[in-house]
Amino acid sequence: MSQRYASIARDGLWDNNIVFAQALGLCPLLAVTGTASNGLGMGLATSVVMIASGLLIAILRGIITPQVRIPVFILIIAVLVTMVDMFMNAWVHDLHKVLGLFIPLIVTNCAILGRAESFASRNEVLPSAFDGLMMGLGFTLALVVLGATREVLGSGTLFANASLLLGDWAAVLELTLIADYKGFLLIILPPGGFLVLGFILAGKRLLDRRLAAQQQAQLNPA
Amino acid sequence: MSTPTEPSYRQRIAYQSMLLGGFATFAAVFLVSGNLATRDAIAERQKEDMLASLNQVVPATLYRNDLLDNPLRMLHSNGQTLTIYRGFDQSQVSALAWEVVGNGYAGEIRLIMGVDPDGKILGVRVIAHAETPGLGDKIEPQKDDWILGFNGLWLGNPPTQRWKVNKDGGQFDAFSGATITPRAVVAAIHDGLEFFKANRSHLLAMPQDAVSEPVPSNTSTVGVKP
Numbered sequence: 001m002s003q004r005y006a007s008i009a010r011d012g013l014w015d016n017n018i019v020f021a022q023a024l025g026l027c028p029l030l031a032v033t034g035t036a037s038n039g040l041g042m043g044l045a046t047s048v049v050m051i052a053s054g055l056l057i058a059i060l061r062g063i064i065t066p067q068v069r070i071p072v073f074i075l076i077i078a079v080l081v082t083m084v085d086m087f088m089n090a091w092v093h094d095l096h097k098v099l100g101l102f103i104p105l106i107v108t109n110c111a112i113l114g115r116a117e118s119f120a121s122r123n124e125v126l127p128s129a130f131d132g133l134m135m136g137l138g139f140t141l142a143l144v145v146l147g148a149t150r151e152v153l154g155s156g157t158l159f160a161n162a163s164l165l166l167g168d169w170a171a172v173l174e175l176t177l178i179a180d181y182k183g184f185l186l187i188i189l190p191p192g193g194f195l196v197l198g199f200i201l202a203g204k205r206l207l208d209r210r211l212a213a214q215q216q217a218q219l220n221p222a
Numbered sequence: 223m224s225t226p227t228e229p230s231y232r233q234r235i236a237y238q239s240m241l242l243g244g245f246a247t248f249a250a251v252f253l254v255s256g257n258l259a260t261r262d263a264i265a266e267r268q269k270e271d272m273l274a275s276l277n278q279v280v281p282a283t284l285y286r287n288d289l290l291d292n293p294l295r296m297l298h299s300n301g302q303t304l305t306i307y308r309g310f311d312q313s314q315v316s317a318l319a320w321e322v323v324g325n326g327y328a329g330e331i332r333l334i335m336g337v338d339p340d341g342k343i344l345g346v347r348v349i350a351h352a353e354t355p356g357l358g359d360k361i362e363p364q365k366d367d368w369i370l371g372f373n374g375l376w377l378g379n380p381p382t383q384r385w386k387v388n389k390d391g392g393q394f395d396a397f398s399g400a401t402i403t404p405r406a407v408v409a410a411i412h413d414g415l416e417f418f419k420a421n422r423s424h425l426l427a428m429p430q431d432a433v434s435e436p437v438p439s440n441t442s443t444v445g446v447k448p
Contacts, residue, residue, distance in 0.1 A: 068238050072245050079249045083256045090263035097271075185356040 005130060012134025019142035019197075020204045024111040029143060030193035032102050034154070037162045039147030040140065041095050045088065046106050047136025049080045053112055054132030056080075057120040064121070073116045074107075081106045094164040111139065142200075149196050154188040156181030276307055279336030279345035280317040285309025289319070292429065298417060306425065315339055315426045318418070321349065324410030327402040328352040331361070335372075335414050339426055342376045346411055351403075358403035368395060368404070377415045385412045 018024050025046075032042045056076050057064075064072050085103045088096040096103070106112070115135055120128040152158055156178030162170040186192045231237055269290055276289050287310045294306040302323075309317040319336040331351040336344035346369055348361050360366035371394065377385075386392025387404050396404045418425060 063241065065232050065238060065241065068242050071242060075245050075249050079252050082253060086256050086260040086264070090260040090267065093267040093271075183356065188355060 004127065008127060008131050009134045012131060012136075012138045013141065014138070017138040017142060018111040018135055019139060019146075020201060022111065022114070023201075024114060025109040025139060026197075028102050028105045028109055029146065030190050030197070031105065032099060033143055033147040033150055033193055034188050035151045035157075035161065036144050036148040036159045037165050038098055039143030040162075041099050041165045042102060043136070043140025043143040045084055045099070045103060046109060046112070046139055047133065049077065049084055049106055050112055050115060050132035050136040050139075051129050052080050052132070053077050053116055054120040054128040054130075055125060057116045058123060058125040058128035061121045069117070069121065070113075073113055073121075077112050077116070078107050092165070098161070098164070111135065146193070146196055146200060149200070150187050150192060152177055153196070154184050154186075154192065156183070275334055275347060275349060276319050276336070278347045279334055280307075280309055280319045281344070284317045284338075284344075285311050294425070296421060296424070299420075304417070308425075310428075313428065315428070317344060318425060319344075320414070322410040322414040324406035326351055326353050326406045327358055327400065328354065331403070331406055331410065333407065333410055335411060337376075337415070337418055340376065341415060341418050341422070342374060343372050343411070343415070345370075346372045346407075348407075353403045354400065357397065357400040360397050360400075361403060361407055366397075368397070369407075371395075372411060377412075377419055382412075 014020075016022060019026070019029060028042060028046070032038045053073075053076055057073060060072075060076075081104065084106070085096075085100075088103065089100065115131060119131045123131070148158060151160065156176065158175040158177055159170070159173040162173045166173075184192075187196065273290060280289070289307045289309055294308060296304050296306060298304050304320050306318055306320040308315050309319075317336060317338055319334060322333050322335055324331040324333065329352045331353065332349040333346055334349055335346045338344055347363065348369065351359070351361065353359050353361065360368055363369050380393045383391070384393045385408060387394045387396035387401060387408055389396045389401050390405065392408065394404060394408050
């Protein structure tokens with residue numbers, strides 16, 4: 001059983017990562033990752049939606065027929081996203097001002113519908129919620145890595161405005177790495193997002209290939 | 223869906239439609255209760271936002287009332303309804319703030335401007351814009367202090383023919399590479415001052431008189447686009 005959870009975790013975080021392996025959800029990804037903090041906020045909001053949608057759809061999978069499953073899934077996801085949007089607007093308003101435009105985009109993140117369809121509708125409740133958590137964390141990881149890279153290259157800071165998201169203690173995270181940096185506009189604009197994402201994807205492939213070769217070498221030490 | 227043998231009633235159209243209808247009903251219930259739970263908090267936050275941006279152009283020391291309370295609504299000659307927030311001190315109008323809109327390079331530039339009763343600019347801030355980062359966004363005070371250059375100016379200073387960017391023979395700097403943005407901002411502010419001049423007596427009248435004036439039927443009080 002624990003092996004199963006381990007494989008779900010591995011799938012979500014690395015092997016089948018929404019961004020790095022499936023290349024899904026790129027629209028919100030490129031839009032918000034100008035800074036690491038924005039990426040983190042968007043990732044966490046998406047994770048909440050993914051956990052809740054996994055949970056709900058796994059609970060309801062017994063009564064939903066295949067013929068109407070897609071509209072029902074979309075309805076559930078849309079309701080969840082709207083709730084997240086309203087709660088964020090009410091209680092983390094400063095972050096909502098930054099991300100507000102992109103929160104509704106979570107609905108269009110096909111990764112959520114994809115997990116509902118391919119995992120939650122076929123598995124029990126707990127593994128589905130766990131899968132949502134891990135897929136969400138994997139997505140968050142991708143957003144933060146991309147956001148941090150673009151932020152350092154583009155504006156010379158790291159985790160700027162993190163205290164808006166996490167509270168005042170997070171001010172220690174806010175670093176100015178390069179003082180008096182004039183900024184590298186291209187990286188902040190959407191094309192920069194594509195460029196950086198491309199390099200990260202290539203890096204991941206390279207790493208995976210190395211690891212596979214290493215494993216191969218261990219298996220046949222001839 | 224996980225069970226291979228499905229009961230036959232599930233194949234019926236009635237079951238499918240009941241299912242969809244049922245989910246739609248539940249969705250509506252959830253959304254309504256979510257809205258009820260957050261509505262007041264959101265309105266409160268928006269009010270704080272509005273007050274914060276107003277206080278950037280109208281110093282809080284200049285007035286003693288609640289700026290957001292009972293704003294004045296007026297029809298601009300271009301057909302838009304302006305919402306004018308007025309501050310009072312010693313039973314006269316001591317400061318006014320309203321939103322003006324410029325046509326920038328990439329759509330509307332929404333600005334809020336504050337003036338004193340003599341029509342002198344107390345401050346101007348950009349609320350929302352979609353100008354090019356790195357070029358047009360120098361209108362934001364975080365990027366450049368250009369927008370602060372309007373403080374203390376009025377319609378006669380500089381004279382009308384100089385209320386333009388320097389490329390058009392005026393006195394305001396146009397950023398290199400982005401003339402349209404500052405041009406739009408300057409024009410919007412100038413237009414706002416003209417509006418103040420044209421409606422000065424009405425704008426400076428105390429609320430008792432203002433109540434008798436016909437008020438356009440726009441009823442919402444917070445965050446209205448003019």
